[in-house]
Amino acid sequence: FLQRRNPDAQSDYAELVDDDDGTGHRRIKTIPATSSKYGSYIPSRFRLIDSIRNMPVRYQTAFLSSLGFLISFGIRCNMGVSVVAMTHNETERLPNGTLKVIKLAQFDWTPGIIGIVDSSFFWGYLITQVPGGYLAAKFPANHVFGFALGISSFLNLFIPSAAKVHYGLVMILRILQGLVEGVTYPAAHGIWRWWAPPLERSTLATISFTGSYAGAVLGIPLSGILTEYFNWQVAFYFYGLVGIIWSVYWWHSSYERPAIHPKISEEERIYIEESIGEASSIANKTWIKPPWREFLHSKPVWAIIVANFCRSWSFYLLINSQAEYFREALDYKVGKDPFSAALPHLTMSCIVPFAGKLADYLRTNYLTTTVVRKIMNCGGFGMEAVFLLLVAYAKTSRLAILALTIAVGFSGFAISGFNVNHLDIAPRYASILMGISNGVGTLAGMLCPVTVEFLTKNGTREEWAHVFLIASLIHFGGVIFYGLFASGEKQPWAEPPSTDDAYKYGNEQTTSYGSTVTDGGGSSGVGGNTGYQSADPFAGMANGSYANFPGRYNEQTSAVPLTIENPMYRNYR
Numbered sequence: 001f002l003q004r005r006n007p008d009a010q011s012d013y014a015e016l017v018d019d020d021d022g023t024g025h026r027r028i029k030t031i032p033a034t035s036s037k038y039g040s041y042i043p044s045r046f047r048l049i050d051s052i053r054n055m056p057v058r059y060q061t062a063f064l065s066s067l068g069f070l071i072s073f074g075i076r077c078n079m080g081v082s083v084v085a086m087t088h089n090e091t092e093r094l095p096n097g098t099l100k101v102i103k104l105a106q107f108d109w110t111p112g113i114i115g116i117v118d119s120s121f122f123w124g125y126l127i128t129q130v131p132g133g134y135l136a137a138k139f140p141a142n143h144v145f146g147f148a149l150g151i152s153s154f155l156n157l158f159i160p161s162a163a164k165v166h167y168g169l170v171m172i173l174r175i176l177q178g179l180v181e182g183v184t185y186p187a188a189h190g191i192w193r194w195w196a197p198p199l200e201r202s203t204l205a206t207i208s209f210t211g212s213y214a215g216a217v218l219g220i221p222l223s224g225i226l227t228e229y230f231n232w233q234v235a236f237y238f239y240g241l242v243g244i245i246w247s248v249y250w251w252h253s254s255y256e257r258p259a260i261h262p263k264i265s266e267e268e269r270i271y272i273e274e275s276i277g278e279a280s281s282i283a284n285k286t287w288i289k290p291p292w293r294e295f296l297h298s299k300p301v302w303a304i305i306v307a308n309f310c311r312s313w314s315f316y317l318l319i320n321s322q323a324e325y326f327r328e329a330l331d332y333k334v335g336k337d338p339f340s341a342a343l344p345h346l347t348m349s350c351i352v353p354f355a356g357k358l359a360d361y362l363r364t365n366y367l368t369t370t371v372v373r374k375i376m377n378c379g380g381f382g383m384e385a386v387f388l389l390l391v392a393y394a395k396t397s398r399l400a401i402l403a404l405t406i407a408v409g410f411s412g413f414a415i416s417g418f419n420v421n422h423l424d425i426a427p428r429y430a431s432i433l434m435g436i437s438n439g440v441g442t443l444a445g446m447l448c449p450v451t452v453e454f455l456t457k458n459g460t461r462e463e464w465a466h467v468f469l470i471a472s473l474i475h476f477g478g479v480i481f482y483g484l485f486a487s488g489e490k491q492p493w494a495e496p497p498s499t500d501d502a503y504k505y506g507n508e509q510t511t512s513y514g515s516t517v518t519d520g521g522g523s524s525g526v527g528g529n530t531g532y533q534s535a536d537p538f539a540g541m542a543n544g545s546y547a548n549f550p551g552r553y554n555e556q557t558s559a560v561p562l563t564i565e566n567p568m569y570r571n572y573r
Helices: 047-054 057-087 111-127 129-138 141-156 159-165 167-181 184-195 198-229 232-253 266-276 292-297 299-328 338-365 369-392 397-414 418-425 427-455 461-485 499-508 567-572
Strands: 013-018 026-031 090-093 099-103
Touching (some): 057 159, 057 299, 129 184, 159 167, 198 338, 292 427, 369 418, 369 461, 418 427
Antiparallel strands (some): 013 026
């Protein structure tokens, strides 16, 4: 372990070393100095603390945002678990087989009311999907992200009191929670717009979004434990307080761009900005109107939308109704054995990153992107549909839980199909397409609880069999539609517009919203450049452009651009 007592960030130790890949390339190995906040680089007695201190700022941001998503999805699980204790009598089975009522239900909500309360969150969530991208572009995306989760956590504290007054107040609070949380995914894309180098974009995004699945893994059993051993209100208070604490910490520790982060090392800042290809202080970009007509007429786009709806149906089915299914159909209390309740989403959390690696391996060595996307999506959906059928007609609780776990696990492969397909067919408009497809997927979150409550008025196992049969048929439909119309190739309408097209838009150009920024270093038409231009002399250096660099000749050269596709890029990582 190296020790450094001088906290000056300019006194980093650096040396030139050979790469380990045997290519002869060399790279600079730097031991970054710590910030003055931590005093010195004398190692802590706790290795975990050392690893967190020395972790690059972009990875600290990724893990902290992942924790935010974990809290967000935990909040969504609160109602689905707590409503069981709120609306059902607490009973105990006597040795002779009869049930003894220990405690009466606190609320007499009908199945229809429960379904409306469950789905009300998604009424607000649907509205802010696409506008969330605009907010994250106009304001710092990290502030939008933190503010949304902080407000949602604050509202969570008032749900128990609102339930005691009238279920209508609970619906209002849930709608408001949906409105603010609808901007979280677009805001996360806005964060990685500035912080994710191209070669690390998948890794950082995966770390961040894994919190969504981990939130379901922890949210359902933790809410069940708090409800079982305390009362149903505690789960709402717990997630509300934890979310507020996280939001305050995030607000003070996260920054919109590397250029304004006070504790980032100079090496990391330069690496991020040059690998992205633009200085992160540049904001004067233009935005070309998205081709909405082409979106609506594109079969690959509709394949993604349909797939998102199918996946969202089963996802929200478990988020909202898993605890109720376990209790009514399987006579199984989540609080008694929380591991079994968390097992389906835990399995999916493990499979998602593995499936991503597998998909990239197949694309690199054997198959086209289109074939890989269809294999991953249709294979995952198909096997999920088969095992959902087994859940519907399972005769024992163990078989039902096992089949449900395998079904959700196979859905993890589909994430490497439709969920990344936006970047294949239209990288320029990927965030807009994500907002559209996720918005349609949210409709499943609204319709599914109402459908479940309509079909399970008596809570019998036969009624629940119909619920999972419908879910299976929906996924079979997704297999057919995606298999016929999906594509992994970049679509013609996703290409940058020509000079004439840009002129035709005329006054339709507005301030950039982050998704459709024209390429800064590219040109279209006859010598025309449709991208933004910057007075910053360092802008464009990562793409091999030295046009504005002081002390350089502004002559045209035939040098190969220094992009990530160029092997020489490795020397500057």
